[in-house]
Amino acid sequence: MSFRTIKTVTSGLVLAGLLATLTGMLVYVTPPIGSGQTLEFASSANGVGDLAENFVAITAGDLDNNGWVDLVTGFSSGTNEVRVWENDGTPFSGAWSGGSGNAVGDTSGQVYSVALGDLDHDGDLDIVSGDNNMDVMIWRNDGTPFNDAWSTSYNIGDGVNSIFGVAVAYLDSDGNLDIVSASISGTGSELVVWENPYTSADTNPFDQTWTAHNVVDTTSLHAVAVADLNRDSKIDLITGDISNQVRVWSNGGSWSFASQATLTGDGDIDALAVTDVN
Numbered sequence: 087m088s089f090r091t092i093k094t095v096t097s098g099l100v101l102a103g104l105l106a107t108l109t110g111m112l113v114y115v116t117p118p119i120g121s122g123q124t125l126e127f128a129s130s131a132n133g134v135g136d137l138a139e140n141f142v143a144i145t146a147g148d149l150d151n152n153g154w155v156d157l158v159t160g161f162s163s164g165t166n167e168v169r170v171w172e173n174d175g176t177p178f179s180g181a182w183s184g185g186s187g188n189a190v191g192d193t194s195g196q197v198y199s200v201a202l203g204d205l206d207h208d209g210d211l212d213i214v215s216g217d218n219n220m221d222v223m224i225w226r227n228d229g230t231p232f233n234d235a236w237s238t239s240y241n242i243g244d245g246v247n248s249i250f251g252v253a254v255a256y257l258d259s260d261g262n263l264d265i266v267s268a269s270i271s272g273t274g275s276e277l278v279v280w281e282n283p284y285t286s287a288d289t290n291p292f293d294q295t296w297t298a299h300n301v302v303d304t305t306s307l308h309a310v311a312v313a314d315l316n317r318d319s320k321i322d323l324i325t326g327d328i329s330n331q332v333r334v335w336s337n338g339g340s341w342s343f344a345s346q347a348t349l350t351g352d353g354d355i356d357a358l359a360v361t362d363v364n
Contacts, residue, residue, distance in 0.1 A: 132178045134171055135185045139164040147202040147211045149231040156231070158213055159187065160197030167197040168215055168225065172232045188232045191239055195219030195248075203254035203263040205291050206284060214265055216249025222267050222280065226292050242280055242296040246272025251310035255321040257281075257337065265296070268307035268325055275300030276307045277325060279341065299341040305329045 134157065143160030150156065154173040161167040169187035195217035205212045210227040213236075217223070222245065226238035242265070251268035258264065262282035269276045279301060283294040301323070309326035316322070320337035327333070332349040 128178075132180070133185075134182045135187055136181075137161070137164075137186060139167075143197055143200045143215075145200050145202055149202075149211055149227060150229070151209065157182070157187075158190075158200050158202060160200045160215060160217075162196040162198070165189075165192055167193050167217070168200065168213060170213075170231050183232065188234075190225055190231075190236045193217045193219070193223060194221060198248060198250050199252045201252045201254045201265075205254075205263055205282060206289060207262075214252045214254055216245070216252040216267055218248035220244040220247060220249060220269070220272075222249055222252065222265065224265075224292060238292050240292040243278075243298050245269035245278060246274040246276055247306075250308045251325075253310050253312045255312040257321055258339075258341065262291075266310050266312060266323060268310035270306035270308070270328070275303045277301040277304065277310070277323070277335075277343075279323075279343070281341070301335065301343045302345070305331075 139161040140163055141159050142162045145158050146155050147158070148155055149158075149170055150172070154175055154177070156173045157171040159169050159171065161169070168190040170190055171182040171187045173182060190213065193215060197215050197217050199216040201214040202211045203214065204210060205224060206226065208229075210229050210231075212227050213225040215223045215225070221241050222243055224240050224242055225236050227236065228238070245267050247270045249267050249269055253266045254263050255266065256263060257266075257279055258281070260282075262284045264282050265280040267278050267280065269278075277300075279299045281297040281299060282291050283296055284291045288294060304327065306328040307325050308328060311324040312321050313324065314321055315324075315334055316336070320339060322337045323335035323343055325333050325335070333345050335343040336346045337343055
């Protein structure tokens with residue numbers, strides 16, 4: 087296998103295990119690297135799956151708790167728009183899940199965004215999806231994610247238009263994972279945070295009312311991410327929009343968020359990711 091050099095690492099911690107970059111449904115791999123070594127990716131990718139539909143959303147997580155990172159995808163057409171793909175421990179050899187994935191279920195629109203998080207504290211990663219029918223859907227993982235369609239799904243609420251971004255984070259201090267959704271322009275708030283109703287008395291957030299906290303009525307939002315940007319132990323919001331703006335929103339507690347800074351790009355912001363690069 088040949089490799090393509092991306093960057094030589096001059097300092098920092100050793101990266102353990104394999105580093106994978108996902109492009110559509112192709113997987114690239116590099117060996118572990120450390121200080122003074124070269125970051126390389128394989129010049130060709132392994133095909134995970136190939137369906138006659140457009141992949142427009144993807145995320146990764148260990149869905150069956152076996153130590154291997156699996157995939158979740160969202161489609162913009164067809165049926166069973168949310169699918170999961172099982173990593174059998176040989177991710178760079180052959181198709182995953184027979185090349186077609188396991189159907190989680192149908193949505194009422196094209197799925198533009200997916201995210202993962204344990205919403206009900208059962209130890210399994212559940213799925214959040216956003217679609218062009220304005221729905222924010224949650225899907226319960228019962229511990230057997232690759233057997234059949236997932237039996238429990240729930241629409242926690244609607245955005246003001248197509249949901250182009252969803253994210254999962256601890257937005258308050260109750261220990262429950264909450265949800266952020268970002269919509270393109272409509273009547274009302276395009277950026278909404280959804281409060282997880284899980285309590286010790288009622289442990290099923292898949293049949294309860296999720297309280298919507300409107301953040302802002304702004305321009306069309308195409309992407310959303312979450313991170314503690316100022317190290318105050320509160321998760322802040324980052325949005326990208328059709329006006330070429332990346333905005334950061336400070337979490338002030340009690341479900342209040344304030345725009346603190348704006349970065350200007352040279353085109354529509356369609357995707358966001360946050361990490362410590364230095």
